[in-house]
Amino acid sequence: MKDDKIFQERRSRINELRAKNERMTCRDRALMAVKHQEPDRIPIDNWMVPEIKSKTMEYFGCDDYDELLDFLGVDFRNNYGPSYVGQTFKKHPDGTVEDLWGVKRKTVVYGKGTPHQGSFSEVAESPLEKLKTIEEIEKYDHWASADWWDYSKLKAECKVYHPHYCVINVGDRLDRTAQLKPIMYLRGIQQTFIDLALNPKIIEAIRDHIIQYFIEYNHRVFKAADGEIDIFMMGDDMGGQTGPLLSLDAWRRFFKKGFKTYIDIAHQYGIPVMYHTCGDVYKLIPDFIECGLDILQSLQPKATNMDIKRLKQEFGKHLAFQGGMDIQHILPLGKPEDVRSMVKYAIDSAKKGGGYIICTAHNIQVDTPIENVVALFEAYHEYGKY
Amino acid sequence: MNPIRQLESAIIKGDIKNINAIMNRCLKDGFLPSEIIEKGVLKAMEEVEKKWKEYEYFIPNVLVSAMATKLCLNWIYPLLKTHGRQYIGKAVAGTVEGDIHDIGKNIVVMFMEAGGFEVIDLGVDVTPETFVRTVKKEKPHLLLLSCLYTLTMHAMEDTLIALKKAGLRGKVKTIIGGAPITQEFADSIGADGFGMDAMEGVRKAKELLDVGKR
Secondary structure, three states: OOOOHHHHHHHHHHHHHHHHHOOOOHHHHHHHHHOOOOOOEOOEOOOEOHHHHHHHHHHHOOOOHHHHHHHHOOOEEEEOOOEEOOOOOOEOOOOOEEOOOOOEEEEEEEOOOOOOOEEEEEEEEOOOOOOOOHHHHHOOOOOOOHHHEEOOOHHHHHHOOOOOOEEEEOOOOOOOOOOHHHHHHHHOHHHHHHHHHHOHHHHHHHHHHHHHHHHHHHHHHHHHHOOOOOEEEEEOOOEEOOEEOOOHHHHHHHOHHHHHHHHHHHHHOOOOEEEEOOOEOHHHHHHHHHOOOOEEEEOOOOOOOOOHHHHHHHHOOOOEEEEEEOOOOHHHHOOHHHHHHHHHHHHHHHOOOOOEEEEEOOOEOOOOOHHHHHHHHHHHHHHOEO | OOHHHHHHHHHHHOOHHHHHHHHHHHHHOOOOHHHHHHHHHHHHHHHHHHHHHOOOOOHHHHHHHHHHHHHHHHHHHHHHHHOOOOOOEEEEEEEEOOOOOOHHHHHHHHHHHHOOEEEEEOOOOEOHHHHHHHHHHHOOOEEEEEOOOOOOHHHHHHHHHHHHHOOOHHHOEEEEEOOOOOHHHHHHHOOOEEOOOHHHHHHHHHHHOOOOOO
């Protein structure tokens, strides 16, 4: 941590508020909230793209990301799962690289030549897209295997954060426990939507391979972690900006069983489950609760029907929430006072009785001004006290 | 059943397997291409839009209905041309630079075609230079820009700036759309229109070209 006066001044507001508000460890605070109890302050989680991590570290004078998380009062530490020891991901002459599922990926650069330049790894080619029959799909030779991972260091990697921090097993963004997302990677987004309407058996065939993989993988992860994972996070985008991507009936038909199976496995090991989905999933929430979900993550506020006040009133007794901070408009385009109002509104709406972890609805993106990032964390601490 | 009603029902259900047979019957029974469009295709599209707005239809349903519509139009447009009918306008569409998401754009293209427009689809990750070059060459009435990320919204602005620099800004109407787009953003970058979804985009396109008044 850099001691220059300028950094000390920049850090002073958050330091003051934390000294005043905090009376327990991060882990106790987080787990109390998940159990719908009120801790000393609302627990804080953090999602940032690498460029914003660097920018924020630089602004506050932090030497590494752990130091930044510590200073910001982030209560959670991510565990990305076991180490990959399978075959080397195949590189192709066109620059694409195959992922875990044999899906060719390429790096797509956005904002070329601007201060907000960055890149994402996107699907370049979906290997099952052109296949017509279930027999062809069954012959695919690159289904992921739980044997491709070394689970031996997982426990130690989680334990290093205990007893102080709350450890979330998040997996990797592209390989996180899911159903629809890997289908889309393998089959292509558009073809997946067509299949959902016209070729349900193809969806089911691909889905079953994916579920089998994640069942085996997660059993091994939880066994290996031996009690050191505090929260299990899965993620599968089911919402669009103005409603679910598919009907409730379709969700029930294709995905409810797998969703519940994933939750049941974590619960067998005594681990609460957080589920990430972008977009408006309001109509699916009663079914999520019925399947035993503990925490719903994202709460994208600019999506329809995802107002945190309403969600808390309607579902807050049965479901905890994580997220709610808008990365689509307020953080990239608003002013610091807009950021503060957004934080206050969410906290006023969802604080009562615990059950709320504050965080952005997705990664803070590279186009967000640093003043807004600072305002966000200062406001978390200003309004978060119970 | 009257084949026009059959066609309407097949489009609503996204029954793409039967479209060709139904279209064959429509033409065999002597229905004019313009009749098929007005009494079958457009009526079906109105119903699909209604079901979408009422949360009865979701992306899979809308997508297959749009595909069914496109299959009909593959039959109808060549016939319309021989009957001397023209497209109601020409559009160039694409997902802007740095963004490779195309499902929204693809649905817009299908609905625009179904709505009577000729559309040149430039695909995804389209640079401002490519848009400018195509607008110069094709002289469309409309330029349709799509994006998914907030990060690539900037590329929409860059595209409009590039159009202006090339002296094309007054010569083509621009409509933007995509998950993060709002009317406010469209106004701030000087786009002529914004569509919350594909159906609204088509309506906006017709409005901007004064279709109906011509």
